[in-house]
Amino acid sequence: MAGDYDLDELYANTYTEQDRLAFETQPISEKKFLIAWTLALFLGPIGAQRYYLGLLPTALLKTALFCAGLVLLAVELTSAGLALLGIVGAWTIIDLFLLLSGTMRDRKDHRLDGYTKYGGICAAITVLALVGMVVVAMIVGTSAGVTGG
Template sequence: MAGNYDLDELYANTYTDEDRLAFETQPESTKKFLIAWALALFLGPIGAQRYYLGYLPTAVLKTSLFCAGVVLLILDVPNAGLALIGVVGAWTIIDLFLLLSGTMRDRADRRLQGFTRFAGICAAATVLVLVGWLIVALVIGTSSGVTS
């Protein structure tokens, strides 16, 4: 049975003109993709992009978790504080992926303005920034381990 399938025909041209037209005719938000992306990249741990896009309950939850993590670090409860900040950091990276894939939309489920134009360059910039932060974290971690 498997020999009867033409896999080239099955997987070729899966993104058709109808698909493109359906995407382009979706309602567009007044919210801008670049602003949401920049907020997620630089102020993501406090939920800034979620406030901007209108997701207030999850934005407040994200801000609360981050603040609780900082307070626990200040109160010298490092394990719990770092765990909360780690959860918020992972949530921020997930939000970035949702934005860059076009899955995260505004509160009315409309696609963000400028997504098709800027998503590729923003994805590349996101990778560079995340790798840069990773390098800085590694340098700080190894240098603090050496000085201890």
């Protein structure tokens, strides 16, 4: 059955001129991609980019989960606090990928201004930042294991 299909023909030229025109004629937001990306990268766990884009219900939920995680850590309910902070961390990474793929839009569902210009370089910086965090976490974890901390 698989031999009956020419996969090169099936997947060739899937991004047509009509697709390009449809993308270019979409309304552009007054909200800037670079600002949303910077907020997501540095203040993502509190939902700053969602506040900026006008996505208030999910921004409030994200902030509440982050604060609840911190409170649970403060009252020494470590497992529950770390679980909430883990959820917020995963949500932040998902938000970064949604921004970098052009999927996250403002509350009016308009694409962000500057995405086509800055999306690629911001994606590269994001990958480097995430890899850097993983390397630092591995070094800290290894050091703590060796020193018994």
